[in-house]
Amino acid sequence: MEMENDSVQKSLVWLHAVLQSKIGHGLEATVLQGLQITHAEKGLMRFDFVVPNAVSDVDGNWHVGALATMLDLIGPVTTFSFANRVISTVDFNVSYYSTAKIQENVEVESKVIANRGNLIHVVVEVRRKGNGEVIAVGKLWMASDKRTVAEVSNARQF
Numbered sequence: 001m002e003m004e005n006d007s008v009q010k011s012l013v014w015l016h017a018v019l020q021s022k023i024g025h026g027l028e029a030t031v032l033q034g035l036q037i038t039h040a041e042k043g044l045m046r047f048d049f050v051v052p053n054a055v056s057d058v059d060g061n062w063h064v065g066a067l068a069t070m071l072d073l074i075g076p077v078t079t080f081s082f083a084n085r086v087i088s089t090v091d092f093n094v095s096y097y098s099t100a101k102i103q104e105n106v107e108v109e110s111k112v113i114a115n116r117g118n119l120i121h122v123v124v125e126v127r128r129k130g131n132g133e134v135i136a137v138g139k140l141w142m143a144s145d146k147r148t149v150a151e152v153s154n155a156r157q158f
Helices: 002-019 027-031 064-083 149-156
Strands: 036-041 044-050 087-096 105-116 119-128 134-144
Touching: 002 027, 002 036, 002 064, 027 064, 044 064, 064 087, 064 105, 064 119, 064 134
Parallel strands: none
Antiparallel strands: 036 044, 044 105, 087 134, 105 119, 119 134
16 A cells, blocks of 8 residues: 555656646646646546646637647556556547637546556546536556666666
């Protein structure tokens, strides 16, 4: 149980660092601006999100590229909470079912669906808050490195 909590905590620390622009390129913090964690456990995370003005398309909707970027950030966080390992996206598919307006409230759920050794499948769903209408679903296959984050960080120092 301790290791499970440790991987969840590490994934949340990483996410908070992204949200605060301490890691990444700034784009990630812009795309995730205002993201609120509502639930976090091994392999399952939920978030509330108000779509920020910075991710608007020309029509005042949530830009599909910004939405895809969010999915590709949330998926790995959830996968790390499950695997406690360094991971990479090897397959990424997004299905768009609806649009969301700027300043609209949405709920995001990210869940590990399958574990095939070094391959982990995670699904990230974005739903309209209130009526639960599906806006988008991201499906990611993640490759898990056998090394932990600490082992990779130590190797990079040399």
